[in-house]
Amino acid sequence: MKYKQAICLGALVMSSAALAEVNISGFASVVGGQVLEGSGVEEFGLEPTFLADYPLVGAYTEEISFEPDTLFGIQLSADLLEGLSATAQIVSRGANDFEADFEWAYLSYEFNEHWTVQAGKKRLPLYYYSDFFDVGFAYPWIRPPADNYTWQIFNYTGVSVLYNYLIGDWTLTGQAYFGREDDEPNKLLSEFFFGEPTREIWKDIGGIVAQLNYEWLDIRLTHMQYTNERYIGGEQVEWDGQTERDGKFYGLSVNIDWNNVLLLTEINRLTLQGDDLDTYLVTLGYRFGSVMPFVSYSDFDDGNEIHNTTSFGVRWDFHPSAAFKIQYDDVSDEGVGAGTEDSWRVAGDSKSISLGVDLVF
């Protein structure tokens, strides 16, 4: 057996044999939670609700539930040698009735140590945590702050080019991508916002990401633009007499991991038809060995839809591959026109508790 492993590794290193090695890895989160106290939104007939995951409409109510944040993911990666590999990620989520879907499916080709090209279906790397949103083990909270991660489109099909340079003590990594997404029916828009089957198209998605990393400091800059088309109940939506509108997204994230202090910050702006949709988050944590308490604040404001969340939580790494988390979230929904027909509220105020385990394998 030892001999076999050595041959396998040797072959991989020398890239000489036509031998495909398939790696299986995965992640899982089992989370339960409930709303302790909430206003609901009377004008929509919505009971007290904590919308924890916008894109998938993962929502807690006053009854304990496990569906909103519980998920299982399996990744299969076939190394075809000579720099070529094929990867698929299958994710089953409680928020989607545990239907298993291919979230990722792409081919990857490594030109050299610095440049890799990937083609297929991937997660849209909009925010800092977007492309590992499902991997709870990789961040402190139960889920990335909901006020920031509100976008209805989170996957795309296309091409991306990844780069990776080591410059002195700094690493410069990032990617440029191009693609589109045609989502029908879009879950967030259909089930939560419009109450009718909605087809959401983001076309000509083009973006760049640059990430600078120095030991304890991590800075990420991104820009993305796309053209939006939408059909509600089969009817094409027009905005100011146009069937298309352009969105431009800008994001800056600065993270510090210094000794036992963890500071995570992110600030983003989406400009859509002259409107600015602003989001930001700040999280501060302190590691006491394997236990890390944290406080977090996140905010969404587009002038009409306005909400924020204050969170307190603890992450405990009780096992090298598993973390226990408990988190309290206090959501304040300050959407304009509360109680009227033109209300911009989303899910109202709420105070919730959730706890669970994240693991990777």
Added chain:
Amino acid sequence: MKTLINSILLCLCSMQVFAGVAVIVHPNNGDTIDKKAIENIYLGKTKSFPGGGQAVPVNLEGGPVREAFDSTVLGKSSSQLKSYWSQKVFTGKGTPPKEVASAEEVIGLVSSNPNIIGYIDSSQVNGSVKVIAEF
């Protein structure tokens, strides 16, 4: 409390079990490889030795030598490293070093391939490999 004392004792015991961590390469590898370079190679920040040759790191599967290497050389706990690699693995941006089960396997790989870098308990070093750093 008892568990805490036990785990402290266990830590102390396991520290006594090995002499130190020796980072090893093929005897023909003439590069000067400092701690920072080792860290960059093991965290996937570079795939080359400082001299330009391809660098392929090999990890031990677990145990006191692995733990000492992770905390002393990489400056991270095993969960921090798991978290770091899970970000890369599940976004298609990198894969962690291959793991092998024993020091003999590390020596076998390192002594037969100039691209491979590994680490073992200092007491297990033999003439077929070159020690570039000890921690």
